Amino acid sequence: MEAVREPRTPQSQKGDRGQGGKKRSLQGGQWAKRQKTRKEKPVNEGSHEEVLVADIRALFAKQKLSQAPEGDIVKKEENADDIKTEEVDSTRVGNGESTNEVGKAILPDKFAEIEVEVVEISSTGDGLAIHPDSDQIYVVPFSTPGDIVKAKVITHFKNEHYSLADFVSVVKAGSLRDDSRVNCKYFASCSGCQFQMLDYPTQLAHKKTIVEKAYKNFSQLPPELMPLIGDTIGSPLRYGYRTKLTPHFDGPPGPRRDRNKVFKEIPEIGFMAKNRRVTLDIEDCPIGTEAVRMGMKRERERVGEKLSTYRKGVTILLRENTLRVRNDDEQASKDIPDTIKTTTEKYTDFKSCITDNNGTSTEYIGDFVFTNIAGSFFQNNNSILTPFTQYIRDNILPPTPSSAEPPIKYLIDAYSGSGLFTITLSSLFESSMGIDISGPSITSAKENAKLNNLPESQCSFMAADAPELFKSVKYPKDETVVVIDPPRKGCDESFLNQLMQFGPKRVVYVSCNVHTQARDVGVLVRGSEVGARYNLESLIGFDFFPQTAHVEGVAVLSRVDPEEKVGKAE
Numbered sequence: 143m144e145a146v147r148e149p150r151t152p153q154s155q156k157g158d159r160g161q162g163g164k165k166r167s168l169q170g171g172q173w174a175k176r177q178k179t180r181k182e183k184p185v186n187e188g189s190h191e192e193v194l195v196a197d198i199r200a201l202f203a204k205q206k207l208s209q210a211p212e213g214d215i216v217k218k219e220e221n222a223d224d225i226k227t228e229e230v231d232s233t234r235v236g237n238g239e240s241t242n243e244v245g246k247a248i249l250p251d252k253f254a255e256i257e258v259e260v261v262e263i264s265s266t267g268d269g270l271a272i273h274p275d276s277d278q279i280y281v282v283p284f285s286t287p288g289d290i291v292k293a294k295v296i297t298h299f300k301n302e303h304y305s306l307a308d309f310v311s312v313v314k315a316g317s318l319r320d321d322s323r324v325n326c327k328y329f330a331s332c333s334g335c336q337f338q339m340l341d342y343p344t345q346l347a348h349k350k351t352i353v354e355k356a357y358k359n360f361s362q363l364p365p366e367l368m369p370l371i372g373d374t375i376g377s378p379l380r381y382g383y384r385t386k387l388t389p390h391f392d393g394p395p396g397p398r399r400d401r402n403k404v405f406k407e408i409p410e411i412g413f414m415a416k417n418r419r420v421t422l423d424i425e426d427c428p429i430g431t432e433a434v435r436m437g438m439k440r441e442r443e444r445v446g447e448k449l450s451t452y453r454k455g456v457t458i459l460l461r462e463n464t465l466r467v468r469n470d471d472e473q474a475s476k477d478i479p480d481t482i483k484t485t486t487e488k489y490t491d492f493k494s495c496i497t498d499n500n501g502t503s504t505e506y507i508g509d510f511v512f513t514n515i516a517g518s519f520f521q522n523n524n525s526i527l528t529p530f531t532q533y534i535r536d537n538i539l540p541p542t543p544s545s546a547e548p549p550i551k552y553l554i555d556a557y558s559g560s561g562l563f564t565i566t567l568s569s570l571f572e573s574s575m576g577i578d579i580s581g582p583s584i585t586s587a588k589e590n591a592k593l594n595n596l597p598e599s600q601c602s603f604m605a606a607d608a609p610e611l612f613k614s615v616k617y618p619k620d621e622t623v624v625v626i627d628p629p630r631k632g633c634d635e636s637f638l639n640q641l642m643q644f645g646p647k648r649v650v651y652v653s654c655n656v657h658t659q660a661r662d663v664g665v666l667v668r669g670s671e672v673g674a675r676y677n678l679e680s681l682i683g684f685d686f687f688p689q690t691a692h693v694e695g696v697a698v699l700s701r702v703d704p705e706e707k708v709g710k711a712e
């Protein structure tokens with residue numbers, strides 16, 4: 143059943159406004175009633191779906207569409223019914239409702255191509271578009287506000303009134319789009335980058351809105367408790383910045399458990415296609431550093447040569463490694479095969495790409511040196527780490543130290559990894575302690591403390607679950623600051639409760655997922671009955687991943703002492 147009207151011409155876009163140019167209110171009225179009764183749920187794990195649905199709900203409210211969705215944010219899997227029934231193209235991502243009827247609206251058939259007008263970019267990096275025939279929002283990747291694009295419908299989500307669609311082509315470009323900026327021939331098919339068609343200031347401005355919306359949707363804090371959000375700080379490198387990439391290839395086609403299946407030809411080696419469960423063959427990725435790109439080429443060749451040794455798919459680790467020598471060292475004048483050589487005033491760096499998960503990678507942040515087990519966590523954009531750690535240094539202590547209060551002398555780095563914050567901030571404190579659940583990361587952290595001439599009395603580490611730190615912490619709470627940098631799912635309740643019970647003077651919350659950060663910061667600002675509560679002093683994003691929709695958030699919080707009131711930061 144094809145329910146699409148004639149394709150929209152650019153002129154017919156005026157159809158979004160009724161006669162007299164009034165903003166349309168499709169079937170009017172109901173949405174407002176629903177807005178009153180709806181209470182936003184806190185984000186669970188800040189998944190793609192949760193964040194997308196929050197944006198879609200907000201857009202429904204803004205556009206005054208009649209079918210504003212209600213109820214819980216449903217995970218895709220809970221709403222699934224068409225993975226099994228998909229006959230047309232089993233590689234398609236999409237497990238929404240298979241029906242084409244949503245409420246009273248008739249929706250386009252799956253795989254129908256329709257023209258839609260993009261009204262905003264979601265926090266997930268996708269264009270959110272409207273179509274004149276239905277109260278449904280179309281999620282179209284690689285599109286920007288003002289674009290009219292042709293999109294191919296993949297699946298409809300009945301509960302939330304949105305549809306996923308593939309980007310097909312631009313019918314009329316909006317003012318933000320300039321495709322001559324695109325730097326990769328796989329852009330608009332690879333799932334890696336979303337924003338290559340945007341200029342960099344627009345990318346940064348968008349990332350600021352991601353932080354704003356995250357706190358609006360998920361912190362449950364009233365606006366008067368929010369500070370002004372800072373402008374997102376950009377990455378010195380906008381391409382060639384990723385020090386780690388993990389391309390993969392799938393096993394030989396055929397039944398999964400058939401160990402006798404062998405590759406007949408070199409498989410696609412690369413990254414997932416957007417909206418499809420297939421791997422794209424990608425021979426080069428311009429967001430990788432030169433050394434990583436060199437490693438990617440080499441590893442692709444190696445897989446081809448050793449094809450008969452593989453029985454299943456593999457994820458290939460590509461991690462940059464730096465060998466630094468002083469310019470007065472004889473080695474600096476030589477070339478080392480398979481390395482990218484760069485010379486600065488004092489040093490010559492030889493950058494290579496390592497692929498062994500258990501190998502050791504080395505990198506430099508200013509004058510600090512960090513080693514890491516290559517397969518363990520370390521930040522992926524070295525170019526931003528100097529301004530980033532400097533920002534934390536500049537903000538970790540109170541802006542105006544009070545003579546009536548004891549100075550802050552102690553640092554706890556929770557979720558410390560291999561010691562990025564513990565080590566780069568250590569000189570500000572008498573004693574610092576890092577804790578991380580990963581044994582290999584803590585082994586690296588101890589080694590890194592030694593390499594940076596920090597004795598154990600000044601900088602120590604512990605391999606344990608983060609809440610364990612509160613059992614042994616000896617630092618006085620009034621003289622302690624805690625840095626938190628958890629994984630994407632954020633902190634668990636037990637950790638936050640114990641943190642508030644301990645009640646350090648300051649908390650700096652760093653996160654690669656601003657949505658779970660907003661949820662957790664909301665908890666700290668509201669406080670607990672038996673513990674401290676906090677004032678959100680400042681909030682800012684850092685662009686660790688240019689060309690993508692990711693943003694790293696840094697929230698600085700100060701404890702509210704009994705005589706103080708929680709209030710808007712100066």
Ligand SMILES: C[S@@+](CC[C@H](N)C(=O)[O-])C[C@H]1O[C@@H](n2cnc3c(N)ncnc32)[C@H](O)[C@@H]1O
Nearest residue numbers: 519557558559562578579580607608627628629
């Ligand atoms: C985003 S990384 C941050 C690491 C470090 N701050 C850095 O920037 O290099 C999150 C870290 O949390 C650690 N982690 C995950 N769950 C944890 C837990 N329950 N307790 C302590 N550490 C945990 C991981 O091992 C990882 O090193």
